[in-house]
Amino acid sequence: MHEGVNKTLSSALSKQAIANRASPGFAYFFYRIWSNILSNPVVADKLTSSSSNIRSARLWMPEQVLFTPAALDEPWGQQILARVQSLGLPVEALTHNRLTGLRGEDERATYDIAKRTLAVVTAPPSQLKLSPIPPSADWQFHLAQGCPAHCQYCYLAGSLSGPPVIRAYANLPQILENLAAYEQKDQVTTFEVSCYTDPLGIEHLTGSLAECIRYFGTREDGYLRWVSKFDAVDELLDLPHNGHTRCRVSVNAAPVSGRFEGGTASVSSRLQALRKLALPRAEGGGGYPIGVVIAPIMAVEDWQMHYTRLLDEMSEVLDFDSDLTFELISHRFTPGSKDVLQTWYPHSKLDMDEENRSVKRNKFGGTKYVYDGDTMKGLRRFFEGEISRRFPKAHILYWT
Numbered sequence: 300m301h302e303g304v305n306k307t308l309s310s311a312l313s314k315q316a317i318a319n320r321a322s323p324g325f326a327y328f329f330y331r332i333w334s335n336i337l338s339n340p341v342v343a344d345k346l347t348s349s350s351s352n353i354r355s356a357r358l359w360m361p362e363q364v365l366f367t368p369a370a371l372d373e374p375w376g377q378q379i380l381a382r383v384q385s386l387g388l389p390v391e392a393l394t395h396n397r398l399t400g401l402r403g404e405d406e407r408a409t410y411d412i413a414k415r416t417l418a419v420v421t422a423p424p425s426q427l428k429l430s431p432i433p434p435s436a437d438w439q440f441h442l443a444q445g446c447p448a449h450c451q452y453c454y455l456a457g458s459l460s461g462p463p464v465i466r467a468y469a470n471l472p473q474i475l476e477n478l479a480a481y482e483q484k485d486q487v488t489t490f491e492v493s494c495y496t497d498p499l500g501i502e503h504l505t506g507s508l509a510e511c512i513r514y515f516g517t518r519e520d521g522y523l524r525w526v527s528k529f530d531a532v533d534e535l536l537d538l539p540h541n542g543h544t545r546c547r548v549s550v551n552a553a554p555v556s557g558r559f560e561g562g563t564a565s566v567s568s569r570l571q572a573l574r575k576l577a578l579p580r581a582e583g584g585g586g587y588p589i590g591v592v593i594a595p596i597m598a599v600e601d602w603q604m605h606y607t608r609l610l611d612e613m614s615e616v617l618d619f620d621s622d623l624t625f626e627l628i629s630h631r632f633t634p635g636s637k638d639v640l641q642t643w644y645p646h647s648k649l650d651m652d653e654e655n656r657s658v659k660r661n662k663f664g665g666t667k668y669v670y671d672g673d674t675m676k677g678l679r680r681f682f683e684g685e686i687s688r689r690f691p692k693a694h695i696l697y698w699t
């Protein structure tokens with residue numbers, strides 16, 4: 300991002316904060332303009348063309364917030380209702396529990412409508428039967444499905460059915476209560492909550508991530524893990540987490556984050572948020588265990604140089620002792636995710652040429668395209684070596 304543009308935006312965002320206090324109506328109007336700018340892929344691409352600047356993500360303000368009758372019956376649903384009403388967002392109470400009428404003329408139009416919609420629903424009973432999620436955690440659970448960002452490689456493409464509406468769950472207390480059955484006595488049990496959403500990206504609308512952190516702060520053996528590309532962490536700093544939540548940010552080299560991660564906070568801003576989360580309470584931080592997820596790692600031109608810059612910035616920002624882990628995930632795609640991504644982002648420059656990849660099959664017969672063996676080895680050697688050199692006390696949890 301050009302320095303001048305960055306300053307203009309920062310000053311506009313400060314005005315937004317003032318407007319928020321003075322008049323929810325104006326704040327909403329401002330957010331709509333900003334949201335429309337960033338959801339234009341061409342403009343978003345330019346505005347995010349460098350990750351070296353600190354650029355907070357604007358808080359996502361949906362154009363419509365739908366509540367199902369079942370969601371309105373839930374006390375947590377009422378809590379979400381109060382939050383979105385206090386922000387002046389347009390709320391619609393549906394007459395039935397199914398979401399309908401959210402399709403546009405084509406897939407791209409459906410995507411546009413969906414990404415501007417928050418639907419507050421109850422999680423179906425199937426969500427109470429948890430699945431393992433190796434290597435990230437023992438179990439996954441969900442406080443929402445769908446994400447307000449616009450990553451052109453999005454992991455959700457092909458894994459969620461229907462329009463990518465952001466669905467927040469109103470029966471969170473029930474979802475949390477259900478987790479205890481999956482804990483193993485006297486054994487650390489980890490729970491990942493970011494598989495189907497970016498929980499920080501919608502936190503200002505739901506408060507659900509904070510509630511999860513408070514819940515895990517009371518557990519003996521249960522530990523929470525979440526990851527984000529957003530940066531609004533201030534409300535999380537004082538929570539009674541008791542060391543049972545590991546907060547992670549997902550980061551990437553400038554050519555990847557700048558070109559492919561629309562609607563997110565800049566990488567610099569994510570790293571600053573991580574610093575706040577990790578700093579001791581006495582220094583104004585959250586005192587959390589933290590993690591960095593470098594994903595998806597792409598062998599773009601000059602990748603060593605770009606990822607070296609990223610790691611250098613990380614060591615400058617995380618220049619104090621912390622409980623830090625790394626997760627390293629190379630880029631991959633499936634035939635299904637490629638199809639969906641091409642309808643969502645028809646002009647994307649993301650490399651998904653099968654010719655340049657190796658095929659990997661899973662035990663269920665599914666196919667994914669990954670980098671070839673030599674490229675994988677080169678990437679892995681680079682990251683493991685450079686991370687160990689800069690962060691000798693950090694644990695690299697896995698490479699995939």
Ligand code: SF4
Pocket residue numbers: 445446447448449450452453454455495496497528
């Ligand atoms: S932040 Fe994650 S879930 Fe959200 S659009 Fe990007 S890749 Fe998809």
